[in-house]
Amino acid sequence: MTETATLDSKVPEGPMAEKWDNHKFKIKLVNPANKRKFRILVVGTGLAGSSAAATLAELGYDVEAFTFHDTPRRAHSIAAQGGINAAKNYQNDGDSVHRLFYDTVKGGDYRSREANVHRLAQVSVDIIDQMAAQGVPFAREYGGLLDNRSFGGAQVSRTFYARGQTGQQLLLGAYQQMMRQVGLGKVKLHTRMDMQELVMKDGEAVGIVCRNLVTGEISSHSGHAVVLATGGYGNVFYLSTNAMSCNVTAAWRAHRKGAFFANPSYTQIHPTCIPAADEFQSKLTLMSESLRNDGRIWVPRDPDEKRIAADIPEAERYYFLEEKYPAFGNLVPRDVASRNAKTVVDQGLGVGPLKNGVYLDFAESISRDGLDKVWERYSNLFEMYERITGEDPRETPMRIYPATHYTMGGLWVDYNLMTTIPGLYAAGEANFSDHGANRLGASALMQGLADGYFVLPYTIGDSLAPKLGTAPVSLDDEVFIEAETEVRDRISKFLSIKGTKSPDYFHRELGKLVWNYIGMERDQNGLEKAISEIRALQEEFWTDLRVLGGTDTINSSLEKAGRVADFFELGELMARDALNRAESCGGHFRSESQTPEGEALRNDEDFAHVSAWQWIDENTPQVEHREQLDFVEVPLTQRSYK
Amino acid sequence: MSANTLSLTLQIWRQEGPNTTGAFETHNVSGIPDDASFLEMLDVLNENLIEAGKIPIEFPHDCREGICGTCGVMINGRAHGQEKGTAVCQLHMRKFNDGDTIAIEPWRATAFPVIKDLVVDRSALDHIVASGGFVSAPTGTAADANDTPIPKEVADSAMDAAACIGCGACVAACPNSAGQLFTSAKLWHLNSLPQGQPERFRRTEAMVDTMESFFGSCTNHGECSEACPKEISLDFIAYMNRDYVKSKVFNRKLASQK
Ligand SMILES: Cc1cc2nc3c(=O)[nH]c(=O)nc-3n(C[C@H](O)[C@H](O)[C@H](O)COP(=O)(O)OP(=O)(O)OC[C@H]3O[C@@H](n4cnc5c(N)ncnc54)[C@H](O)[C@@H]3O)c2cc1C
Ligand code: FES
Numbered sequence: 001m002t003e004t005a006t007l008d009s010k011v012p013e014g015p016m017a018e019k020w021d022n023h024k025f026k027i028k029l030v031n032p033a034n035k036r037k038f039r040i041l042v043v044g045t046g047l048a049g050s051s052a053a054a055t056l057a058e059l060g061y062d063v064e065a066f067t068f069h070d071t072p073r074r075a076h077s078i079a080a081q082g083g084i085n086a087a088k089n090y091q092n093d094g095d096s097v098h099r100l101f102y103d104t105v106k107g108g109d110y111r112s113r114e115a116n117v118h119r120l121a122q123v124s125v126d127i128i129d130q131m132a133a134q135g136v137p138f139a140r141e142y143g144g145l146l147d148n149r150s151f152g153g154a155q156v157s158r159t160f161y162a163r164g165q166t167g168q169q170l171l172l173g174a175y176q177q178m179m180r181q182v183g184l185g186k187v188k189l190h191t192r193m194d195m196q197e198l199v200m201k202d203g204e205a206v207g208i209v210c211r212n213l214v215t216g217e218i219s220s221h222s223g224h225a226v227v228l229a230t231g232g233y234g235n236v237f238y239l240s241t242n243a244m245s246c247n248v249t250a251a252w253r254a255h256r257k258g259a260f261f262a263n264p265s266y267t268q269i270h271p272t273c274i275p276a277a278d279e280f281q282s283k284l285t286l287m288s289e290s291l292r293n294d295g296r297i298w299v300p301r302d303p304d305e306k307r308i309a310a311d312i313p314e315a316e317r318y319y320f321l322e323e324k325y326p327a328f329g330n331l332v333p334r335d336v337a338s339r340n341a342k343t344v345v346d347q348g349l350g351v352g353p354l355k356n357g358v359y360l361d362f363a364e365s366i367s368r369d370g371l372d373k374v375w376e377r378y379s380n381l382f383e384m385y386e387r388i389t390g391e392d393p394r395e396t397p398m399r400i401y402p403a404t405h406y407t408m409g410g411l412w413v414d415y416n417l418m419t420t421i422p423g424l425y426a427a428g429e430a431n432f433s434d435h436g437a438n439r440l441g442a443s444a445l446m447q448g449l450a451d452g453y454f455v456l457p458y459t460i461g462d463s464l465a466p467k468l469g470t471a472p473v474s475l476d477d478e479v480f481i482e483a484e485t486e487v488r489d490r491i492s493k494f495l496s497i498k499g500t501k502s503p504d505y506f507h508r509e510l511g512k513l514v515w516n517y518i519g520m521e522r523d524q525n526g527l528e529k530a531i532s533e534i535r536a537l538q539e540e541f542w543t544d545l546r547v548l549g550g551t552d553t554i555n556s557s558l559e560k561a562g563r564v565a566d567f568f569e570l571g572e573l574m575a576r577d578a579l580n581r582a583e584s585c586g587g588h589f590r591s592e593s594q595t596p597e598g599e600a601l602r603n604d605e606d607f608a609h610v611s612a613w614q615w616i617d618e619n620t621p622q623v624e625h626r627e628q629l630d631f632v633e634v635p636l637t638q639r640s641y642k
Numbered sequence: 643m644s645a646n647t648l649s650l651t652l653q654i655w656r657q658e659g660p661n662t663t664g665a666f667e668t669h670n671v672s673g674i675p676d677d678a679s680f681l682e683m684l685d686v687l688n689e690n691l692i693e694a695g696k697i698p699i700e701f702p703h704d705c706r707e708g709i710c711g712t713c714g715v716m717i718n719g720r721a722h723g724q725e726k727g728t729a730v731c732q733l734h735m736r737k738f739n740d741g742d743t744i745a746i747e748p749w750r751a752t753a754f755p756v757i758k759d760l761v762v763d764r765s766a767l768d769h770i771v772a773s774g775g776f777v778s779a780p781t782g783t784a785a786d787a788n789d790t791p792i793p794k795e796v797a798d799s800a801m802d803a804a805a806c807i808g809c810g811a812c813v814a815a816c817p818n819s820a821g822q823l824f825t826s827a828k829l830w831h832l833n834s835l836p837q838g839q840p841e842r843f844r845r846t847e848a849m850v851d852t853m854e855s856f857f858g859s860c861t862n863h864g865e866c867s868e869a870c871p872k873e874i875s876l877d878f879i880a881y882m883n884r885d886y887v888k889s890k891v892f893n894r895k896l897a898s899q900k
Contacts, residue, residue: 055781070702071768073808074710090788126782133784135777135837137801144791163801168709172804176776183772191765214757243705277677282685283706384708387732390677453781502692504685549697553659554758556700557692 007260007612007627010414011115016633017097020119023415024458028465035060038464039472041208041223042066043195043250046075047167047445048428049229050174051452057181059457064221065178065187068194068213068245068559073175076231076243077448080167081288081381083151083159084131084445086124091148095156097121103154104443105634107333108408108436109586109602111263111610114633115415116434123454124446128160130453134173138162150331151290151441159442164288164380170445174452193219194559196487198226198254198424199479205254205424206473209483211491213559216552218487220480222472224464225423227456228254229448232407232429234267236567236574237519238511240404241273241286247563248570251411251430259419260612260625262412262432264570265578268439268587269520270405271337274388274398275357284403285388287360287381289441292330292337294365294374295398297321299358303348309359309397320344320358324597328641335438335587335600336641338402342520343598345401357399366394402520406444408435408587409577412612412627416459417451420612423463427451432610437586491551494561499544503560506541510534510564514571522578523591530575538568573613573622580624583607595638604636646676648735651743652687654699660755660763666745676736680723681706681713683735700759708732708871711807714814715760716747721811721869729809729871749810751819753856764810766856767824774848775828777837790836797835804831805872813857815869821857823866825849826882827874833885843889850886 012023030038038061042053045067053065069075087100100121105112128146132138139147139161151159162169181187190210197209199220207222233248234240255261272291273284298319300312320340322329330337341358344350351357366374371394375382382393389399410433411419411426418425428448435443473479517530541564549555584593584600585607593601608629613622649672657664671690674683681703688698704712708729715730717723722730725737738744746760754762804827812823829846832838838845860879867876 051781058780069704070712070764071808073768074704074712076705076710078710079705079707088787126784129784129787130779130781132787132790133777133779133837135800135832135835137797137804137831137835138787140792140794140797142794144793145788163805165709165805168807169801169804176771177779177781179768179772180776180778182768183774191768243710245704278675280675280678280682280686282679282682285707383727384732387708387728388679388734390734390736457781500693502689504689546692548692548695554700554761557698 007412007420007625008414009113009627010416011113012415016114016118019115020122027416027459027462030461030465030468032060034468036062037468038062038225039064039223040225040227040460041221042227042229043208044075044229044231044428044430045069045072045175045178046077046229046231046428047171047174047448048430048452049227050171050178051449052227052229052427052456053187054174054178054181055453055457056460057186063181063187064190064223066190066193066195066208066210068192070192072178072189072191073172075171076246077171077445078168079243080445081164081286082290083149083161083166083442084127084170085151085158085440085442086128086160086446087121087158088125088128090146091157093156095158099156100124100158102634104434104440105436105631106639107438107440109438109600109639110436110604110608110631110636111266111585111629112434112436113629114631118633119455120434120447120450123450126454127446127449131170131173131449134177136162136169136173149290149293154440164378167445170449174449195230195250196253196562197483198257199483200257200421201473201477201479204422207480209480209487211487214554216550218484220475220484222475222480224467224472225425225460227425227427228411228430229427229452230430232410233570234404234407236511236571237404237514238508239276239281239284239515241270241284244283247566249563249566251426252566252570254411254419254421254424256615257421258615259421259424260412260614261409261573262610262612263409263437263577264574264613265518265581265588266408266437266586267404268334268406268408269338269402271334271341271402272360272400273403273405274385275352275354275401285384286403286405287385287398287400289334291360291378291381294377295330295360295362296364297330297358297360299344299349299351301349309361318344318349325641332641333438334441335589339520339589341402352399357401359397360400361397362393363397406439408433408437408439412610416462417456418459418463425456425460427456437588490562491558494545494547494558495551497543497545497547499546501544501546503545503547503557503564506537506545507560507564507567509537510567510571513537514574518571518574518578521589521591524579527575527579531572534568534571534575541565541568576621577611577613580611581607599640602638608636647672648674648676648738648740648742650674650738653743653745655747656699656759657756658758660757664756674735676734678735679706679731680733680735681731700761702761703731706731709807711809714749714809714811716749716814718745721749721815722871727871727873729807749814751813753819753821754810754813766821767808767810769856770821770825770849770852771828773852774841774845775832777832778841779837792836800831800834803827803834803874803878806874807872809871811869811871812866815865816858817863817865818858818861820860820866821853822860822879822882823870823874823876825853826878829882829885830878833881842885843892846882846885846889847893850882
């Protein structure tokens with residue numbers, strides 16, 4: 001069922017390049033002396049959450065920050081390797097705000113909101129200044145200026161990096177900035193606190209309910225606004241490059257309370273991950289795609305090839321990306337690279353003991369640039385690879401295969417980053433973001449920090465200003481009592497099933513369904529199957545789950561059960577969203593909709609919109625709402641990387 | 643890659659909570675592929691336990707990529723196990739032999755109380771950072787990043803220190819449970835960069851004093867750096883000590899000018 005109710009994106013009027021400045025001028029401001037009268041709850045302290053909490057506190061707001069991690073420094077953002085984009089044009093290679101904007105809209109396969117993307121490109125330059133000022137040790141050239149690399153499909157060098165640990169260094173920068181505010185008493189930090197419910201009163205977000213993961217205590221927290229910066233939901237696939245604890249619960253609880261969930265089926269499969277080694281594999285490790293700058297991707301032409309890589313002559317190697325896409329070669333966007341790897345593996349050309357990978361070969365760049373140079377660029381990745389596989393990429397090519405990596409879908413937000421629930425904001429990977437149907441490399445860090453540092457701290461004032469003089473809702477209010485009861489009931493339910501199978505079992509089985517049917521390639525038949533099979537498994541979950549241990553202590557199984565329960569509902573919505581979208585775009589590839597060359601074929605006539613889903617109740621499927629997307633600055637073209 | 647499997651005897655520390663006494667428990671696992679990671683081996687054990695109706699073992703982990711610093715246990719008495727420069731999530735079973743007995747314990751340090759089984763509380767490290775481990779540069783105030791060139795060698799050396807993942811292995815490995823390696827790495831990261839100069843001596847004094855309120859004293863054993871999964875250098879401790887002495891003089895001079 002599709003509703004026509006219009007979603008107000010609140011995109012400001014005026015020329016694209018002036019929208020953000022005009023908007024900042026027009027939105028309501030909170031006077032500096034009044035800011036301390038507003039309490040803002042920031043859930044999540046990754047890049048988006050830490051930068052938002054720090055900045056809001058600097059501005060004078062009363063901030064409380066929540067994370068289920070033992071310290072904010074461990075958020076999943078820490079794992080980002082490759083880099084962060086910014087339209088600095090330091091390399092004088094023709095980059096500009098407009099080019100970054102253009103590349104991002106095009107890279108997202110025309111499924112993002114132009115005005116948001118333009119703002120992202122605009123503030124990208126400030127992020128680098130801000131992070132350098134925080135002491136982030138970005139890579140430098142000998143002259144002392146910042147170094148850049150070109151990354152994942154970009155034809156300019158606009159990616160800033162800190163060795164292979166860019167996410168770590170950026171997160172530490174934002175974390176330290178926030179810890180300064182913690183030390184000053186301006187941010188109240190709650191660690192090991194898991195948000196379990198969003199609390200609403202009169203249609204507005206007024207607080208949250210958390211479970212203390214150490215003591216099991218259930219507590220309520222009240223504020224004038226709630227910001228969810230709780231990351232992405234890639235772990236619905238079970239195997240992904242995400243940290244083990246990444247989950248959708250915070251966003252999903254908000255969804256069930258009325259926040260529309262946008263484009264859930266837009267997930268990104270990253271081409272360069274280490275293939276699974278055995279059935280006990282618990283997660284997949286990403287090998288930064290910066291490796292594609294120097295590594296060549298190939299498979300043997302003969303499916304029965306038995307020789308080691310080095311013994312296979314050039315003529316018998318199939319450099320499938322270079323052959324099919326001479327202009328971009330190994331640097332085609334992620335979705336294109338991933339799908340092509342899947343194709344050759346499906347043809348039986350895969351390498352490795354399980355024949356589930358393709359080679360990423362550094363032999364040529366080592367002989368061209370010298371081992372030292374290549375080692376300097378990638379030593380930590382090479383070492384990581386060797387630690388995991390026992391093989392040295394200097395001697396034998398890496399084996400790689402696509403894995404789930406990022407989720408473009410998320411809570412629908414307007415230009416102010418506010419969800420469809422007044423007072424509830426979403427930032428970073430948790431919102432449906434600026435990446436459309438496909439995210440370009442090095443753009444997630446940029447978006448998380450843009451949201452947290454430069455967008456949300458301004459836009460949030462618009463909904464706060466009218467609330468001046470009101471106190472946060474009392475914790476004795478029945479809305480908090482009810483929400484706490486809901487949380488307790490849910491927890492008791494998990495413990496009372498007393499079935500035979502662990503939460504991990506169900507997660508693994510769910511992951512297989514999601515990967516097989518809603519993975520790199522989707523079709524109607526598979527998606528319909530996904531819906532019915534996910535439901536069947538979900539029923540088994542609610543009747544045969546086994547969670548042992550108590551509620552008043554750390555209990556990872558219990559935490560996991562709650563997360564898996566939400567993944568089931570999300571998985572089904574992903575399938576429905578993918579089914580509804582009978583076109584291919586970016587990371588969403590419907591095999592029914594492809595060009596003669598096997599590329600994603602968009603249908604702009606019918607699908608140039610955001611699908612935002614509204615929760616009804618347990619027994620009624622979500623209702624779809626549409627936000628029409630207009631492409632004024634970046635004319636619609638079929639993406640071609642030939 | 644190989645397809646060998648291992649059978650192992652595990653002696654694992656179990657402890658219900660911070661105020662209860664713990665003890666070793668013995669468990670056997672078999673059929674562990676040697677391509678599995680150490681934590682995947684523990685996953686298998688936990689699945690077996692759940693199947694047998696026993697409460698699974700709590701152990702810290704998250705990224706499983708050696709970068710978040712969440713994981714960390716003593717393996718046969720060594721922080722993160724015997725492999726140099728490797729966090730336990732990156733330790734693979736091919737480094738063990740079939741039939742091995744492996745002892746697994748939580749970090750042992752007064753500043754890191756055990757919360758449950760192998761999980762400890764490391765929030766003391768956050769207190770050190772909150773006391774001065776930052777540059778005070780509020781959002782929106784920064785000048786263009788290239789206005790401050792930084793010699794590559796300086797940036798690289800800051801990065802060497804900034805690579806610390808905050809796992810606490812240094813503290814766990816130290817006979818005195820000292821926090822010097824962690825603190826000095828953060829100090830060198832910030833104190834060596836131009837952006838860190840204005841607060842250099844304030845930062846140093848504050849962080850060292852906070853460190854001393856939680857952790858033991860350093861007597862130059864060097865076990866910390868040996869155990870560090872990121873191989874953070876002991877040199878940073880020397881730099882910290884030098885800056886600390888300077889900071890005492892410098893900060894007193896400032897105080898007397900007030
Ligand atoms: C291996 C890897 C490499 C990557 N490399 C790059 C790269 O090179 N460049 C790039 O641009 N992007 C990269 N990305 C993507 C990027 O890292 C992420 O999209 C981004 O860091 C997400 O940041 P975030 O702040 O939105 O969320 P996160 O960093 O995931 O933070 C989420 C926060 O929310 C908290 N949280 C979640 N749920 C709850 C709850 N219920 N209660 C309390 N707290 C909660 C968590 O504790 C955490 O603090 C990479 C991703 C991966 C997996
Ligand atoms: S789990 Fe993140 S460092 Fe080991």
